[in-house]
Amino acid sequence: MDLQYFLGWKVAxxxxxxxxxxxxxxxxxLNEEPVHVxxxxxxxxxxxxxxxxxxxxxxxxxxxxxxxxMAPERVTLASCPGTGLQCxxxxxxxxxxxxxxxxxxxxxxxSGAESxxxxxxxxxxxxxxxxxxxxxxxxxxxxxVSVSVNVSHSSLVCGEAWGTEPRxxxxxxxxxxxxxxxxxxxxxxxxxxxxxxxxGHFTCxxxxxLGHSSATYTAAPCGTEGRKTTAAVLCSVxxxxxxxxxxxxxxxxxxRHSNRGERLxxxxxxxx
Numbered sequence: 001m002d003l004q005y006f007l008g009w010k011v012a013x014x015x016x017x018x019x020x021x022x023x024x025x026x027x028x029x030l031n032e033e034p035v036h037v038x039x040x041x042x043x044x045x046x047x048x049x050x051x052x053x054x055x056x057x058x059x060x061x062x063x064x065x066x067x068x069x070m071a072p073e074r075v076t077l078a079s080c081p082g083t084g085l086q087c088x089x090x091x092x093x094x095x096x097x098x099x100x101x102x103x104x105x106x107x108x109x110x111s112g113a114e115s116x117x118x119x120x121x122x123x124x125x126x127x128x129x130x131x132x133x134x135x136x137x138x139x140x141x142x143x144x145v146s147v148s149v150n151v152s153h154s155s156l157v158c159g160e161a162w163g164t165e166p167r168x169x170x171x172x173x174x175x176x177x178x179x180x181x182x183x184x185x186x187x188x189x190x191x192x193x194x195x196x197x198x199x200g201h202f203t204c205x206x207x208x209x210l211g212h213s214s215a216t217y218t219a220a221p222c223g224t225e226g227r228k229t230t231a232a233v234l235c236s237v238x239x240x241x242x243x244x245x246x247x248x249x250x251x252x253x254x255x256r257h258s259n260r261g262e263r264l265x266x267x268x269x270x271x272x
Contacts, residue, residue: 024052027122027132034135036164037115038209043107047120047132050101058082058096059123064106065114067135074119077105112138140164141210147202147217156191156217158204171203199223 030046037043049057059081060264065074079095080087087096093108103120115138121131142163149156160166168188170177177184182193191202199222205214 010146011040025049025055025057025122025128025130025271027120027130028149029134031130031134034137036137036139037110038139039110039111039112043105043110043114043136045105045118045120045136047103047105048101048220049103049122051124056082056125058100058125058127060087060096060103061121061123062096062103063119063121063135064114064116065119065135072117077107077118117236137164139209142166142206142208142213145204145213145215147215149198149219151198151249154193154196154198156193156198156202156204158189158191158206158215160206160213163208163210164205165208166206167208169204169205169207171205173200174203193208 009223027047027049031044031123032050035043035045037097045062049060051057059079061079062077063074064077065072072243076090077094078087078089078091080096080098082098087098091107095106095108097104101124103122105118105120107114116134117133118130118136121129123129140163141195142160144159146159148159156170158168158170168184170182170184170188170191177233179194181195182191184191191204193202198219201218203214205212207213
């Protein structure tokens with residue numbers, strides 16, 4: 001009897017020391033969060049279920065609740081009795097399937113009201129539950145782009161309010177930034193100007209899948225611009241002087257011919 005008692009305790013201890021892959025179940029959502037979804041498109045979430053040979057999936061449930069709030073209300077989207085069986089969804093645009101080690105949620109015609117925290121709960125044959133979460137947010141357009149200057153560091157900083165996946169592009173006098181003008185930071189938000197002093201027009205354009213917006217910082221005119229302006233003014237003055245000279249010459253010539261005509265007429269009268 002003592003030997004059986006000892007062996008029973010030994011077997012129980014060995015079961016406790018078994019690797020987790022033989023007796024534990026886990027689930028994690030494969031999508032990198034937060035997941036941003038555009039309106040009227042499809043939301044697809046995939047979760048991987050890991051379990052050992054001693055474990056069996058008896059139920060899978062997909063739910064959603066608001067991301068913020070004091071008492072968020074959880075809504076069941078679909079529930080599945082296990083692998084290989086039909087899932088029952090509570091929404092006509094929701095489809096869920098469960099395979100041996102993966103479950104997929106697909107929501108067609110996604111709307112902004114369907115953002116929030118999505119949860120998948122897996123229940124094993126003993127009734128133990130494990131849950132994984134994923135944040136889903138709406139894909140937002142670019143808003144309120146601005147450019148500020150940091151004179152002490154000779155840099156310009158481009159800011160944007162809350163657009164999703166913003167991409168930053170810099171231009172100087174409507175031309176893409178080159179190494180002679182400056183260097184753009186890795187995230188694209190900051191332009192380190194190498195030309196001194198900072199002059200001309202610097203434009204930051206922020207874009208994503210829904211469009212773009214831009215803002216411009218205007219500094220003092222560059223030296224080349226000043227020379228171009230001076231040359232343009234001088235050309236205008238020279239053209240005006242030339243035009244005035246030609247006009248004066250034509251008037252003088254007309255007046256001279258008029259006087260010669262009068263003198264010739266008087267000479268003929270005297271002769272007669």
